[in-house]
Amino acid sequence: MSRRNEDFDEFCDPENPKVIKYQDIIDAANRIRPHIINTPCLASHFQKEFTMHLYYKLEFQQQSGSFKERGSLNALQLLPLDKKKIGVVVASVGNEAAGLCYYGAKMNVPVIVVMPNCVPIAKLQKYHNHGAKVMVQGGNLMEAQRYARAIARDKGLTYINGRDHPHILAGYGTIALEILDQMPYVDAIIVPVGSGGLAAAIATVIKHVKPRCLVYGVQTEAMPVFFKSLEDGSPVTVPGQSTLADSIAVPNAAVNALHNARPLLDKMLLVNEEWIARAMLHLVEKERFVVEAAGACPLATIIGNLVPELKLKNVVCILSGGNVDNLLLVGIKNNPMENSQLLKLLANGGYNLVRLFRDNSWVEDDTYSIEVKLVCETRNLEHALELKRIIERAYPCTSLFETEPFNDKRICPCYVRNSGRPVTCKV
Template sequence: MSKRIDNYDPMSDPDNPQTVKFEDIQAALSRIRPYVPVTPVIPSHQSKTFTMNIIYKMESVLPSGCHKERGAANALLKIPRDKKKAGLVIASLGNHAYSMSYHAARMNIPVTAMFPDFVPIQKLQKIHALGTKVLVRGTHIADTHKLARAMAKEKGLIFINGRDHPDILAGLGTIALEILEQVPNVDAVLVPVGTGGLVGSVGTVIKRLKPNCLVYGVQSELMPVFAKALEAGEPVTIPEVNTIADCLQVTRAGVNAFHNAKSVIDKLLLVKEDWLARAILALVEQERFVVEGAGACPLAAIIGHLVPELKTKTVVCIVTGGNIDCSFLARCMDRGLAAEGRLIKFRMRVVCEGRNLEHSLELKRALDRAYAGLTTFDTEPFNDKSMCPCYVAKI
């Protein structure tokens, strides 16, 4: 039985997965509204390019920069008053911790956040600035989760799994309630997928209120954790691989997430890394949005021509977040430019014949002046490593 497993999380029990009901999501929306505003929907400038009416649901404009505020606020508001003083411990790759920390600070609830060792220091600093105790523990998020649960048990703290707790999932589903109100003619919703929590909750609402609307999940092909779960019929663990969609870099689908998502998702799409890079680039250049890899997944599926059946349809792409490290953003944009053939890096090898030694030295000196440090000579006596001092240019 699951309860015999060391470090057991009763809110994420493989033997007894919890169903997030439509009514739970409705209640969550009423609960979080004073804390989480309605996020805007913005028509894309690229709709004509892709022959579909693309509309972005901009979760990235929230104070934390991501959709996870919805689940965080709902979960925090449901903590019993007598347990709030002790506080909680969480494990995160960044967005969940920032969302929890932001709203916990507003509610005066102490938070300890644990991170695996590859999370960018920029994210850690932002979360620490909110008054959260930041700990770096573990090399994988699964390890960090175990350590956080152990701390909760040892110190009598509350542990909230940001990817699978029922209250978190109910909060995430509020996005769909807003989408149906803002875009009543929506034909399809494209949802970034990690463990499956968001797509499961969004699908629960969509299939209840507009059954004919398609719900597509989008995941990096390098970390197809939900795809593997669908194949196996249950969550399975896969090796961790770095992906541009780093917020979706999880090794196992959530117990409750998978339970709720498997029956409401119409199709799961796997996108290539180059498509993700191109999507991030397009969102910056064409839409003026700064978006993290996970938030770019829906557009990546469109760029990769994975949804031809949606031509002429109204498609909502959920932009889940915009928390991307500046240096990482620059690398993604370079990769996107390269993938589109707009950025080219190359080296040339040129063989020249000189009239004599002096003529060849004159050429070398001219190149050294014009391209200082950028030219390399392979043949002696011009190779800098073996060149006779008597030949060195006197500039």
């Protein structure tokens, strides 16, 4: 049987990996520039504390909340007209589908998204709201990809590997072009790594234009697939593990990404869950950025003191995304009764606690209080809004929702205007 009729992706072939060229990225930049936000590269407010000239590339400000829409738009624009009419299919555990859904809707390209059953409900709903057909198949990304390729073969759709297609990677590299324009004196760039596409694309540009600039990749030690693949010299597979950085928790390294990154990447780093959580809290509390765990990984390397050689250097951390699921921050007293009461509120309301993080050391002024970060799963929007009302009644001065629409008091029916100030209704 011909490989064309088997489960085979010609654009991500382990026997024939694609080389991403600098000119490919220049062409992608010219193609997508009118539609993509040229995100700022802003100085940290805490450069003195970090003892480096630290800057953040704010990719979470893109329309879909992630850098990945750069690659998605480039791939969609390069589709032949007949393929655009038929549609595309992608497998995703997170942000790679967001850009395809967003721009697919704008360009009238039908999109099917296949997601494994480990993906939160909120993400399924998000892509459905963009007009995509969402299917849940498989226990991990690799199984979802196999199912997506089967759909493409059966229905004549175009399968796009949202993490490794060469057109996707070329779109990612446009971030590096912007960084060089904004920070021509940059000494090092720290990049979050899942299957490796972003790091490969960034390194392709940087090493072509400014070879002495360092490019570091960073990955959670819970899922060190790219780290181990670089060590082994070929793609490896690791078992799935729970991690805050779920959007980069992939079981295998990407073929094209590994081939392009191996000779160019200066270093791969691993960060633990505590450093990631502390980085997220720092970005929320100190810098006022809501960044998902994967996007906070570059800062986690600094908090974990993994890059002392970058002291006094001009360093850019790519904050790759801000799609945090139903996130709320609650300040509670640090005693067993208060801790128990918070969990009872959630249980009595029928909410599923997906993730909980408690932090003492980053809370200022009140040593008897702690900050608790929760990710909760709800049945629907009304159920989520009821959670907002419950939490704000229980913790009126300290609760904060960080994701839309829950961070906008105007949309919540429990708020009314009274003398120009919002007050809480009894529900």
